[in-house]
Each structure stands twice: as structure tokens, then as C-alpha cells.
Amino acid sequence: MTLSSVAKTPLLLVLLAFGATAALSACNTVEGMGQDTQAVGEATSDTARDVEEDMED
Structure with missing residues (x-):
């Protein structure tokens, strides 16, 4: 894993949670x-x- 992919992981998790x-x-x-x-x-x-019952009475 590179530093940039590790930094993207928390952002991805937050977006998935939202x-x-x-x-x-x-x-x-x-x-x-x-x-x-x-x-x-x-x-x-x-x-x-x-209403139907009232009309019948």
C-alpha cells in the first residue's frame, strides 16, 4: 500500500457510511x-x- 491509498481509505469509509x-x-x-x-x-x-349508508336510510 502506498501512502496515498492509505489516505483515501478513511475518506472512502466516511463516504460509504454517509x-x-x-x-x-x-x-x-x-x-x-x-x-x-x-x-x-x-x-x-x-x-x-x-355516506352510502346515510343515503340508504
């Missing part, structure tokens, strides 16, 4: 967004069902 952190937090955000979207869909369905 990349992994960004990727993991992005996955968490997308999962949360999916759950929020599902909750909105369920609330819309519930409201539509309630």
Missing part, C-alpha cells in the same frame, strides 16, 4: 409515506361507506 445512512433513512421515509397513503385511502373508504 451513503448507507442516506439510503436507510430514505427507505424509512418511503415506508412511512406508504403507510400514510394507506391510512388516507382507508379513511376515504370509510367516509364513502358512511
Whole structure:
């Protein structure tokens, strides 16, 4: 190993750590967004069902 390749190794590790952190937090955000979207869909369905029942009465 040369001195320049040893100096690049910590920089590479730091960049990989930042990349992994960004990727993991992005996955968490997308999962949360999916759950929020599902909750909105369920609330819309519930409201539509309630309105339909009120119209039948």
C-alpha cells in the first residue's frame, strides 16, 4: 500500500457510511409515506361507506 491509498481509505469509509445512512433513512421515509397513503385511502373508504349508508336510510 502506498501512502496515498492509505489516505483515501478513511475518506472512502466516511463516504460509504454517509451513503448507507442516506439510503436507510430514505427507505424509512418511503415506508412511512406508504403507510400514510394507506391510512388516507382507508379513511376515504370509510367516509364513502358512511355516506352510502346515510343515503340508504
